[in-house]
Amino acid sequence: MACSRNLGLLTGAIIGAVLAIFGGVLIPVGDNLIGKAIKKEAVIANGTIAYQNWLVPGSSVYREFWIFHVLNPSEVLDEGARPKLEQRGPYTYRVRYLPKENVTEHDDGTISYMLPNVASFEPEMSVGTENDTVTCLNLAVVAAPALYPGTFMQILLNTWIKSSKSTMLQNRTVKEILWGYTDPFLNSLPISVNPVLGVFYPYNGTTDGLYRVYTGTEDITKTAIIESYKNKRNLSYWEGHCDMVNGTDGASFPPFVKKNQVLRFFSSDICRSIYGVFQGKKIVKGITLYRFTVPREAFASPTEVGDNYCFCTDRVISQNCTLAGVLDISACKAKRPVYISLPHFLHASEVILHDVEGLSPNEKEHETFLDIEPTTGFTLQFAKRLQVNLLVKPAAKIDALKKVKNPYVFPILWLNEVTKDFRVSQCFIETSAKQRVKIQRQKISLMVRGFTLSQLYPKEPGTYSPPSQHHAGTFVRIVLSGKKRDALQ
Ligand SMILES: *[C@@H]1O[C@H](CO)[C@@H](O)[C@H](O)[C@H]1NC(C)=O
Ligand SMILES: *[C@@H]1O[C@H](CO)[C@@H](O)[C@H](O)[C@H]1NC(C)=O
Ligand SMILES: *[C@@H]1O[C@H](CO)[C@@H](O)[C@H](O)[C@H]1NC(C)=O
Numbered sequence: 384m385a386c387s388r389n390l391g392l393l394t395g396a397i398i399g400a401v402l403a404i405f406g407g408v409l410i411p412v413g414d415n416l417i418g419k420a421i422k423k424e425a426v427i428a429n430g431t432i433a434y435q436n437w438l439v440p441g442s443s444v445y446r447e448f449w450i451f452h453v454l455n456p457s458e459v460l461d462e463g464a465r466p467k468l469e470q471r472g473p474y475t476y477r478v479r480y481l482p483k484e485n486v487t488e489h490d491d492g493t494i495s496y497m498l499p500n501v502a503s504f505e506p507e508m509s510v511g512t513e514n515d516t517v518t519c520l521n522l523a524v525v526a527a528p529a530l531y532p533g534t535f536m537q538i539l540l541n542t543w544i545k546s547s548k549s550t551m552l553q554n555r556t557v558k559e560i561l562w563g564y565t566d567p568f569l570n571s572l573p574i575s576v577n578p579v580l581g582v583f584y585p586y587n588g589t590t591d592g593l594y595r596v597y598t599g600t601e602d603i604t605k606t607a608i609i610e611s612y613k614n615k616r617n618l619s620y621w622e623g624h625c626d627m628v629n630g631t632d633g634a635s636f637p638p639f640v641k642k643n644q645v646l647r648f649f650s651s652d653i654c655r656s657i658y659g660v661f662q663g664k665k666i667v668k669g670i671t672l673y674r675f676t677v678p679r680e681a682f683a684s685p686t687e688v689g690d691n692y693c694f695c696t697d698r699v700i701s702q703n704c705t706l707a708g709v710l711d712i713s714a715c716k717a718k719r720p721v722y723i724s725l726p727h728f729l730h731a732s733e734v735i736l737h738d739v740e741g742l743s744p745n746e747k748e749h750e751t752f753l754d755i756e757p758t759t760g761f762t763l764q765f766a767k768r769l770q771v772n773l774l775v776k777p778a779a780k781i782d783a784l785k786k787v788k789n790p791y792v793f794p795i796l797w798l799n800e801v802t803k804d805f806r807v808s809q810c811f812i813e814t815s816a817k818q819r820v821k822i823q824r825q826k827i828s829l830m831v832r833g834f835t836l837s838q839l840y841p842k843e844p845g846t847y848s849p850p851s852q853h854h855a856g857t858f859v860r861i862v863l864s865g866k867k868r869d870a871l872q
């Protein structure tokens with residue numbers, strides 16, 4: 384694969400690292416030069432390098448799904464036992480490969496777009512086929528009493544649940560549970576409701592809404608920051624500051640990322656803004672990346688982190704907002720009792736974790752991180768992980784839920800949205816290796832031929848052009864600002 388032009392910017396960033404080989408003095412010079420290029424090319428405006436990368440994501444993104452299979456269905460149905468769960472997966476789909484749609488540049492330094500949803504199955508990255516069957520929660524039966532709390536309605540619903548032979552659990556294929564199936568209970572209702580449902584139904588051909596982001600042309604520090612989502616600055620799902628649409632969409636951040644920054648981003652999957660904090664440096668294929676992780680505090684209970692008070696909307700499961708780790712997003716899911724958590728209830732309170740059996744949370748597999756190239760602010764690799772759960776509640780009038788003893792959060796599946804291997808990586812390596820060779824050659828040729836000072840400086844020291852063309856100038860300026868100046872003079 385040929386290295387396309389949109390790699391140039393990132394290559395530029397790497398030059399800094401390459402130059403650093405020649406000594407600490409090189410870094411400020413390199414940063415300054417790169418800084419100028421970044422300021423020109425990192426903004427999201429038609430024609431810049433960043434624009435290409437922004438329009439169509441530079442690397443392949445996958446969603447790996449693990450579906451929770453219930454090992455003891457008869458005990459759960461007949462005795463209201465704790466479900467014993469076993470995760471089945473990964474079932475991998477390639478996502479986010481379509482270009483952004485309805486891209487419109489506005490006069491106020493913003494650009495709006497929609498992100499089309501698409502998922503295509505990747506059999507060779509999956510444990511089985513989409514036809515694999517799992518025993519899982521019956522979404523329609525469990526959601527019904529939450530949508531219709533009235534006794535009379537529940538008595539009616541109960542008759543249709545029974546006549547359609549639905550129970551609290553169901554057998555479904557992976558494809559059905561993810562992308563939709565016709566539910567027998569909903570299908571038997573005499574009122575007109577869409578009988579198709581699935582955790583991500585409908586997906587293909589939909590978008591998660593209109594985004595309007597700052598291009599950075601007016602203020603580079605606002606590059607990619609969301610100005611509005613669905614034409615609003617607030618979501619209207621939460622109270623107070625929890626409702627704010629903060630930061631970017633996570634795909635990139637304003638350039639010159641610092642370790643002490645809190646990187647805010649909005650995720651429509653979890654219906655909220657969240658944030659990452661610096662965790663450490665990662666060298667991936669020779670490139671230094673800053674790893675930002677979503678910290679445990681982001682999911683802590685309001686008793687621990689006061690600011691989280693407005694994310695506590697369910698007093699039952701959270702035991703009056705003293706428990707951590709699950710987010711009630713029913714306000715954003717048409718009142719369906721959907722709860723989001725980290726996979727395997729990572730960072731959640733023990734009580735929530737122990738309402739089901741078979742989960743084993745660990746940070747390495749279940750946390751969310753973004754690896755960001757700090758100079759450009761591009762997220763080069765990431766793993767966004769979340770678990771989708773439904774709240775199961777006893778309902779006296781619905782026989783299928785009679786055995787449920789206490790309300791609890793029932794995991795359905797978890798997903799890892801991940802870049803497998805950033806496609807540009809090979810180019811990075813090649814380009815950076817070429818630069819290294821070039822620098823070595825120039826170094827040698829300088830030594831061999833000798834140079835007068837006037838020849839050593841680039842013609843216009845204040846302007847920056849692509850490193851590949853003016854590299855000699857850069858190198859020499861750097862050398863002259865360092866120890867070797869004595870030798871040359
Ligand atoms: C970007 O600019 C090119 C050439 O000027 C033009 O053909 C293209 O339609 C523009 N794209 C958008 C989204 O405005
Ligand atoms: C994009 O805009 C066109 C025309 O304005 C509209 O028909 C289309 O539905 C929009 N696309 C999306 C994904 O909303
Ligand atoms: C979604 O679209 C992709 C690409 O067209 C296709 O491969 C996939 O099967 C579709 N998924 C569903 C659930 O229809």
Ligand SMILES: *[C@@H]1O[C@H](CO)[C@@H](O)[C@H](O)[C@H]1NC(C)=O
Pocket residue numbers: 512513514
């Ligand atoms: C899955 O099941 C459908 C319908 O039963 C069948 O047409 C399809 O070939 C199956 N796919 C695989 C991969 O087994």
Ligand SMILES: *[C@@H]1O[C@H](CO)[C@@H](O)[C@H](O)[C@H]1NC(C)=O
Pocket residue numbers: 456518550552553554
């Ligand atoms: C799921 O399938 C298994 C095996 O075919 C069967 O024993 C079980 O009763 C089914 N469960 C439900 C909820 O339909």
Ligand SMILES: *[C@@H]1O[C@H](CO)[C@@H](O)[C@H](O)[C@H]1NC(C)=O
Pocket residue numbers: 616617622623624626627
């Ligand atoms: C959004 O919410 C914040 C925090 O509560 C508030 O200060 C701001 O005025 C709200 N903005 C709009 C447009 O409603």
Ligand SMILES: *[C@@H]1O[C@H](CO)[C@@H](O)[C@H](O)[C@H]1NC(C)=O
Pocket residue numbers: 624625626627629647655656657658690
């Ligand atoms: C949004 O950002 C403001 C600071 O700019 C912060 O106070 C608030 O808590 C953030 N909200 C969310 C939901 O992250």
Ligand SMILES: *[C@@H]1O[C@H](CO)[C@@H](O)[C@H](O)[C@H]1NC(C)=O
Pocket residue numbers: 702703
């Ligand atoms: C929550 O608080 C209410 C009143 O403040 C109390 O009646 C109830 O028992 C509390 N529930 C839990 C689970 O602590």
